[in-house]
Amino acid sequence: MRKQVLNEWGLKADPLFLAAGPCSAESEEQVLETAKALAEAGVSFLRAGIWKPRTRPGSFEGVGPEGLVWLERARAETGLKIGTEVAEPAHVEACLEHRLDVLWIGARTTTNPFSVQAIADALKGTDIPVFVKNPMSADVALWMGAVERLANAGLTRLGAIHRGVSSSLEMRYRNAPAWKMPIELMRCMPDLPMICDPSHICGKAGLIPAIAQEAMDLLFDGLMIEVHPNPPEALSDAAQQLTPKQFSELIDGLQLPHEKSESSSFIHRMSALRDGVDELDSQMLELLGRRMDVVREMGALKREQNISTLQLDRWTEILQDRVTRGELLNLSEPFVQQLMQSIHEEAIRQQEKDRIGL
Numbered sequence: 001m002r003k004q005v006l007n008e009w010g011l012k013a014d015p016l017f018l019a020a021g022p023c024s025a026e027s028e029e030q031v032l033e034t035a036k037a038l039a040e041a042g043v044s045f046l047r048a049g050i051w052k053p054r055t056r057p058g059s060f061e062g063v064g065p066e067g068l069v070w071l072e073r074a075r076a077e078t079g080l081k082i083g084t085e086v087a088e089p090a091h092v093e094a095c096l097e098h099r100l101d102v103l104w105i106g107a108r109t110t111t112n113p114f115s116v117q118a119i120a121d122a123l124k125g126t127d128i129p130v131f132v133k134n135p136m137s138a139d140v141a142l143w144m145g146a147v148e149r150l151a152n153a154g155l156t157r158l159g160a161i162h163r164g165v166s167s168s169l170e171m172r173y174r175n176a177p178a179w180k181m182p183i184e185l186m187r188c189m190p191d192l193p194m195i196c197d198p199s200h201i202c203g204k205a206g207l208i209p210a211i212a213q214e215a216m217d218l219l220f221d222g223l224m225i226e227v228h229p230n231p232p233e234a235l236s237d238a239a240q241q242l243t244p245k246q247f248s249e250l251i252d253g254l255q256l257p258h259e260k261s262e263s264s265s266f267i268h269r270m271s272a273l274r275d276g277v278d279e280l281d282s283q284m285l286e287l288l289g290r291r292m293d294v295v296r297e298m299g300a301l302k303r304e305q306n307i308s309t310l311q312l313d314r315w316t317e318i319l320q321d322r323v324t325r326g327e328l329l330n331l332s333e334p335f336v337q338q339l340m341q342s343i344h345e346e347a348i349r350q351q352e353k354d355r356i357g358l
């Protein structure tokens with residue numbers, strides 16, 4: 001259904017919505033060469049950064065409005081639709097002047113509601129499709145807020161792009177995939193088209209196919225992928241851009257799963273397994289409830305003796321022990337850590353609730 005909406009906006013989404021093109025427009029030749037190579041690959045729109053927000057100054061910051069002329073020429077020569085990232089009202093005005101087909105708001109901009117509101121105001125009276133990338137931090141409310149600001153400005157053709165979140169703990173990827181964020185947005189805004197940007201999650205070309213496939217398995221409607229005719233020479237994000245050939249191979253190799261099956265044996269077997277999960281979840285919740293009963297009793301004892309709620313040595317010992325036990329049960333360290341941290345936070349809340357009367 002979300003794919004159908006994209007098709008209605010004139011953005012080809014069958015079987016997949018695909019946005020591809022260079023991280024940055026660098027020269028007219030580079031834009032045209034990429035566009036021609038992608039015209040055959042069934043992409044929904046040609047993407048190219050015109051204004052590049054870089055982490056530190058001094059690196060290539062985009063060619064500016066001149067690049068919009070190159071995009072228009074690419075559209076005229078190939079028939080591809082064209083889109084770029086906007087970060088401020090002046091960008092919006094320039095893009096509307098050059099009749100871009102699609103815009104997106106980048107992760108850094110989504111982080112700031114002032115910027116998003118200024119863009120929404122500049123877009124009032126138009127109904128150009130706008131995609132909102134997730135904010136840099138794992139904050140779904142900010143992401144939803146940006147979509148809502150655009151909707152409140154009267155825009156109806158809205159979508160989301162997931163590009164991962166920065167994390168000091170993530171070693172493998174440039175940005176942690178943090179799939180729970182787009183999944184939560186899909187749950188809260190089920191009609192919003194949801195695209196994945198594996199280029200920014202991965203940061204390295206070689207990792208992109210696996211993440212693109214994972215996005216398909218998680219019901220994303222499409223992909224936005226950086227493609228450059230000569231990635232090593234790219235002026236920005238050289239390591240994560242694919243050649244047009246690599247892009248086509250990636251798309252050809254994707255498996256597109258269905259959400260539901262008609263097979264009665266599958267339905268029957270899944271239903272039995274789901275009953276098992278329901279039962280285990282119910283036992284798990286009961287155990288957690290009992291754990292909290294014990295925790296509250298400890299809280300009462302501490303209160304009587306004026307002992308601190310937080311017991312750092314005990315907590316450190318618990319965390320280490322549970323991670324080790326989890327590994328024996330095939331549970332990953334980050335998962336057990338997060339689980340135990342959530343449980344500990346609730347334990348503190350329960351003990352403090354009795355203590356400070358919250």
Ligand SMILES: C=C(O[C@@H]1C=C(C(=O)O)C=C[C@H]1O)C(=O)O
Pocket residue numbers: 295298309310311312314315318343344347348351
């Ligand atoms: C339950 C206690 O209080 C806190 C909660 C803990 C827990 O949930 O396991 C551990 C240490 C304390 O920070 C305790 O002191 O043992």
